[in-house]
Structure formats: C-alpha cells, structure tokens
Amino acid sequence: MTSLLPPPVADTPELRTLRRDVRTFVAGQVAAGAFTPDVDTWLNGFDPAFSRALAEQGWLGMTIPTEYGGHGRTFLERFVVTEELLAAGAPVAAHWIADRQAAPSLLKFGTEEQKQRFLPRITRGELFWAIGMSEPDSGSDLASVRTRAVQVDGGWRLTGTKVWTSGAHHAHAFFALARSAPLDPAHRHDGLSQFIVMLDSPGVEIRPIHSMNGAHHFNEVHFEDVFVPDDLVMGEIGQGWHQVTSELSYERSGPERFLSSYQLLAALVDAPSTGADQQIGQYVARTAALHEMSNSVASALEHHHDVSSAAAVVKVLGTALEGDVADLGDVLTEDDPGDPQLRALVTRAVMHRPGFTLRGGTSEVLRGVIARELGLR
Amino acid sequence: MTTIDTPVSIAEVDPDLIATMREVLSSSAPTPRDPDTGVEFDQALWDQLDELGLARLTGSEESGGSGAGWAESAALLTQAASLAVALPLAEHDLLAGWLLTSAGLPVDADLRSVAVLDADGSARAVPWAPVVSRIVLAWPAGDGGWRVADVPATSVKLTADTNLAGEPRGEITATLDDSEGVPVPEDLIRRLQLRAALVRAVQVAGALERTLDLVTEHVTTRVQFGRPIGKFQAVQHLVADIAAETSLARAAVDAAVRTVATPDVDLAELRFRVAVARSCAGHAASVVVRNSHQALGAIGTTLEHDLHRFTLPALAWRAEYGSTASWDRVVADSALSVGSDGLWELIAG
Numbered sequence A: 001m002t003s004l005l006p007p008p009v010a011d012t013p014e015l016r017t018l019r020r021d022v023r024t025f026v027a028g029q030v031a032a033g034a035f036t037p038d039v040d041t042w043l044n045g046f047d048p049a050f051s052r053a054l055a056e057q058g059w060l061g062m063t064i065p066t067e068y069g070g071h072g073r074t075f076l077e078r079f080v081v082t083e084e085l086l087a088a089g090a091p092v093a094a095h096w097i098a099d100r101q102a103a104p105s106l107l108k109f110g111t112e113e114q115k116q117r118f119l120p121r122i123t124r125g126e127l128f129w130a131i132g133m134s135e136p137d138s139g140s141d142l143a144s145v146r147t148r149a150v151q152v153d154g155g156w157r158l159t160g161t162k163v164w165t166s167g168a169h170h171a172h173a174f175f176a177l178a179r180s181a182p183l184d185p186a187h188r189h190d191g192l193s194q195f196i197v198m199l200d201s202p203g204v205e206i207r208p209i210h211s212m213n214g215a216h217h218f219n220e221v222h223f224e225d226v227f228v229p230d231d232l233v234m235g236e237i238g239q240g241w242h243q244v245t246s247e248l249s250y251e252r253s254g255p256e257r258f259l260s261s262y263q264l265l266a267a268l269v270d271a272p273s274t275g276a277d278q279q280i281g282q283y284v285a286r287t288a289a290l291h292e293m294s295n296s297v298a299s300a301l302e303h304h305h306d307v308s309s310a311a312a313v314v315k316v317l318g319t320a321l322e323g324d325v326a327d328l329g330d331v332l333t334e335d336d337p338g339d340p341q342l343r344a345l346v347t348r349a350v351m352h353r354p355g356f357t358l359r360g361g362t363s364e365v366l367r368g369v370i371a372r373e374l375g376l377r
Numbered sequence B: 001m002t003t004i005d006t007p008v009s010i011a012e013v014d015p016d017l018i019a020t021m022r023e024v025l026s027s028s029a030p031t032p033r034d035p036d037t038g039v040e041f042d043q044a045l046w047d048q049l050d051e052l053g054l055a056r057l058t059g060s061e062e063s064g065g066s067g068a069g070w071a072e073s074a075a076l077l078t079q080a081a082s083l084a085v086a087l088p089l090a091e092h093d094l095l096a097g098w099l100l101t102s103a104g105l106p107v108d109a110d111l112r113s114v115a116v117l118d119a120d121g122s123a124r125a126v127p128w129a130p131v132v133s134r135i136v137l138a139w140p141a142g143d144g145g146w147r148v149a150d151v152p153a154t155s156v157k158l159t160a161d162t163n164l165a166g167e168p169r170g171e172i173t174a175t176l177d178d179s180e181g182v183p184v185p186e187d188l189i190r191r192l193q194l195r196a197a198l199v200r201a202v203q204v205a206g207a208l209e210r211t212l213d214l215v216t217e218h219v220t221t222r223v224q225f226g227r228p229i230g231k232f233q234a235v236q237h238l239v240a241d242i243a244a245e246t247s248l249a250r251a252a253v254d255a256a257v258r259t260v261a262t263p264d265v266d267l268a269e270l271r272f273r274v275a276v277a278r279s280c281a282g283h284a285a286s287v288v289v290r291n292s293h294q295a296l297g298a299i300g301t302t303l304e305h306d307l308h309r310f311t312l313p314a315l316a317w318r319a320e321y322g323s324t325a326s327w328d329r330v331v332a333d334s335a336l337s338v339g340s341d342g343l344w345e346l347i348a349g
C-alpha cells in the first residue's frame, strides 16, 4: 500500500525533558512580560532581545556543529524546541529564517570561510536572514526569475528586483536566486545561482510593501548593479536550482506549518460556550495528528531520507488547518459584545490567514508535488 | 509463534510476519458480499488463521494465544481491511479475549464477540453476533459496579442485521443476573470501549490506504480526451487530498496504537489518543470516499468494481462505537477539561 509518510516516532525521555525545559523557560518569559503569546509569530513576531535570550539558552543554531559555534545537537532536538516555541506563540521571527534555512544551506553548500563567518553569529542570535527568491513576475514558477548576475573582476554584479521579502528591513543578508547564464528554454533550471547578498551593500534598496492590515512586513528589494564578491557566491555557479529545492523539505514540514494559529485554537478552547465543541475537537485532533506527522518527517530528515512529498502533505494539511482555525474564530466571535482580547486575536489571525497557504509554495503547487510522487505526472 | 521485541507501531512489525498475513488473507480475498444478505463468515479461512496463531494474536501463550501485541494485531487488521477480508479478528482477540483474560475468566478457541449491555440487558449492532458461538457480556450491575460473563450466543435473544458494508451485526437482549457475572472495575469497561473504537479506526485507515491505491491505478490508466485522467490537474488535486487525509488518519491511528500498547497507560491519555484517531480517520473517510468515487466515475459505483469494498466499510466502521461527531466532542471535552494552559501538553506530551 502506498504511504507517503515516514515511520512514526515517539519522544525519548531526553526529548521529553527538553520539552519541559523549553516550556518552563517560555512560561517564565510570559510571566515576566517579555512577550504576549500571539498568532503567526514565526514570521511577524520580530523581537531581537527574545532571540538573544533563546541563544543564551542554547536554542539557536542547535544543529550547527560546535566547530562553527553551534551546539551540535540533533534535528529532533531542534524540532522539539521550535515546536514548543511556536505552540507558546513566542516571537521567533527575528532569527527564524537564519536558524531554519540559512544555517542548513550554509552547512551543505557554503565554503569553510562562509561557515566560519556566519554560523557563529547565527547561533548567537546576532545575524538575521531573509529569503530572496520571489520576484514580481516569478512566484510559483520560481525558475523564471529574471534577476541577472553578470561576472566581473573579483565577483558578480546583480541587477533585478526581489519581492515579498519578509523582514528584509530587519535582516542582514539573504540568498538571492539569480540567473547567471542566459535562459535555455529547454533547460529552464540550468543557469541559476545563489548569492549571499549583504543587505547593506551599495546598490541594494529596500522598499516597504504594506500588508492589508497596514503592517510593514513585506519588502521589495531592488538591486542596481550590486557587487557580490566571489567569496559570497553560495555553492556552485549554475547549481542554484538544485540548492534551493534541496532544502525545501526543511522549510515545508516544520511545526510552523500547522501551529501558526495555534494560540487562537487554544483561546477558543477557553472561550465560554461557543457551541462549536465538535469543530474545536476536530481541529484539536488534527493538530495532534499533524504533530505526529511533522515529528516523523523531522526524524526522517535526521536520517537524510527524501521526504519531499511527506513534507508537502504536512504543509497542505497543516496550513489549511491554520486557516480553518482562523475562520472558525471569526465565525464564532463578534465585535460587540464579546471578549475584545479574543476578537483581537481573531482579527490578527484572519488578516494573516491568506498567507498561510501561499508562502513557501502554494497548496495548489504542493498538491502537484504529491500527485507527482503518486505517479500521476 | 513468539515475539521477542515487542513492536509498538505497525511500522516496526516484522515484514515477514506481515507477508505471511497477506499471503493467508489473500488466498480468499475479497470476502464475497451479497448486496442483500451481506458477507458470510469464512470458516475455512478462519481455521487457517487459527492454525497459524493469527486468530488469537494477542492472547497469552498459556491461554493458547500467540503472545503478540497491539502492533501486530493492528497490522493484521490493516491487511484484512486493505484486502477486503471481513472476519471478527479484532472482536475475537483484542476485545472478547482481552476482556475475558482481564476479568480472570478462562479463554478457549470458540469464536467470540463482545457486547456492553445497557441496564435493560440490550446492546445494538453487536459485531458478528449472528455468527459467533459465544458472546462476552459486560453490564452495569445493580450495585453500581460492572459484571462480565461469557455466555453461549444461543442464550441471548438476537435480531440479526448487517452494517453498511454487509458485515453481520445484531441487536441482542440478555436476561441479566448480577450473581452470574464476575465483578470488574469500571475502568476495564472504559478501556474496552476505547479499544473497540480504536479497532475501527485501524480498519478505516487500512481501507483508506487501499482506496488510494485503487484510485491511483485508475487515474493513471483511464484515458479521456486522449490522455490518462490523472494528467488533469483537477483530478490530481482530488487524489492529492485523498493521499493527504489518508496520511493524517494513519499518523493519528499509529499514535493511538502506540498509546494503547503502552503498559498501564493512563485512561485519560488513552481516551484522548483514541478520540484523535477516530476524529481524524472519520473525517478523512469523508474526503477519501467523496474524492475516490468522483475520480472513478460511474464504474466506481458498481458491484462489479472493487472500490465499494473499501469505501463502504470505511463509512460503516467510522459510524461504529461512536459517531465521528461524538469522538470530536470527546477530543473537545479532553481539551476543555485541561483548558488552554494544558492543551499543548495534552497534544505533545
């Protein structure tokens, strides 16, 4: 029988202890007023002080080897820590992309010098990263990016525009995916490369794009002949597509793909007589099952198994659930009378909801990934 | 048959054992089903399973069982569901056999089912009641406790019926005499009910997984407009959602099997995990049954095609031992009782 899922795993006693430690720490932070639990905090909860507090606990750069200043811990340990932080609605956005994506990519494709330069600072919570993939004309069809990289003496010059760059106005660097060789329509994935762009480089212009709730979260990042020295080329020239896609399972299967609105679900559990017990129960059940799935994918990633379709399954189901929770909150609550705090949480969840099933690969594209795994395409 | 290391999940069960299960069950799969009278009990297959030690997988070796655990048993139920073999495997072993042993009563090879009676001595939809030779009854006694007794099926009044999938079911009424039952703690009855509910979730997951296979096979071979229909994105999305929901049900069921296989597991913990499995499997069945029939077209609605051998049981099973909605509410009750502060611990441990 077809199963897209890796085998199930259960927490070891050590992992359970780690969970308890994170839970105690976070509860202490909430009690001390360090943060107020919220929804969608991995993309919007920007709080460098909290990131540094986590770094002091040893909970950033966990899977980075100690020789690069990291903690040399397992992928499952990192899973437990991040899952606890997300469930608690903690503000982890500042370091999120650096810790989740930049570090593993650097470890896999970066030069020794790049690892020495960036990884210790990521672990200390001092270096924040963004994602430089999408462009005005390249969303789901990422291979169509048009930012051009032209080789010059000692490096490359980049010209083009990245868009929807979350937190670029706070971040220090990103990997820019650019076309380093002319497009060959027969081999669209060739000729793409990744460059580490320091966002304070001359010629980089970061312009805000305001979200519908007025927040400044997104940016447009424009490059005008930006010089990137050879020592900041990421991996191999021409291997950009392979590099970008090989990290997608990390990005798609994590607990941030089903816990973005968890704080609202928890609040609905406390809300007096919503009359929607059945639906709340259904969503709690799905959350529990997604916790199992995401955990098993994390374990498989630890063993370097290909879990791209399992990751797609987690993301399709998990992000739909996140949206359903937001909508249920909206259906159940009203502006007046009602609980203003709960309503405010609902409002934030509803505002962020459309992004859940778009960012990191849309649900439609991911269903295509699943269908391919099943041999349909 | 002996097991050395006790596996806690189906994924850890010895592949050779699963291959044996499959081979034996395949030999007379699918179980014939008459649309009017339902499925008949396949005595020959049962005897074969009994001989191989698969009919009393989880019974202790002293009592003639194989000394295996929930994981092996769940693997067997999954294989049976995915091959459309209808047999009282769970009822005989995981439920009736377990209840007898737990109540300190003797067990033998007679085919058994189990029923939790109401105060009037009745129970509805008792699985395989028209087929089994004995039924293990549990009932609330006059003194507020519970009693268990092992009675011949002929001693109860039976109105035979079938479920949606044609499996034998029956309404039974027994004349109760508290002094004829062995007193058991209420906790045992609650566990029995949770085990029964989990059995159905295990079966649903197996049926859904096979449905995914049938659909995949169909959409990659059926040609319309000059290409396999699986090339159409609309169809791909139907199938992707079948795969996703089936995976979710599988994850929830595996977690519940792991929980029930844990010695002395806390009742509240078991109730939550079983309820999660029933909720996820129950709702998964909605999507899988709808999408699979949509993807199969008219042929999928016929007696001739195998699809109904999996979709009908999935629907039948999710409606037994509590509706999907009732299990949603059990999850909600668990959540409400711990509140938002305890919710995450309930979910993640």
Ligand SMILES: Cc1cc2nc3c(=O)[nH]c(=O)nc-3n(C[C@H](O)[C@H](O)[C@H](O)COP(=O)(O)OP(=O)(O)OC[C@H]3O[C@@H](n4cnc5c(N)ncnc54)[C@H](O)[C@@H]3O)c2cc1C
Pocket (backbone or CB within 6 Å): A130, A131, A132, A133, A134, A135, A138, A139, A140, A141, A163, A164, A165, A166, A167, A354, A355, A356, A358, A359, A360, A361, A362, A363, A364, A365
């Ligand atoms: C909150 C948020 C944060 C983000 N952060 C970043 C970031 O930091 N860095 C970054 O680079 N990008 C970021 N993105 C961009 C994100 O990656 C894109 O939104 C996503 O890839 C979809 O691209 P698009 O928005 O251009 O939509 P499009 O690709 O134009 O898609 C629009 C619709 O068409 C559908 N569609 C497109 N192609 C197909 C197809 N082949 N089959 C079926 N349906 C299809 C899509 O599913 C979608 O429903 C972010 C997006 C959001 C919402």
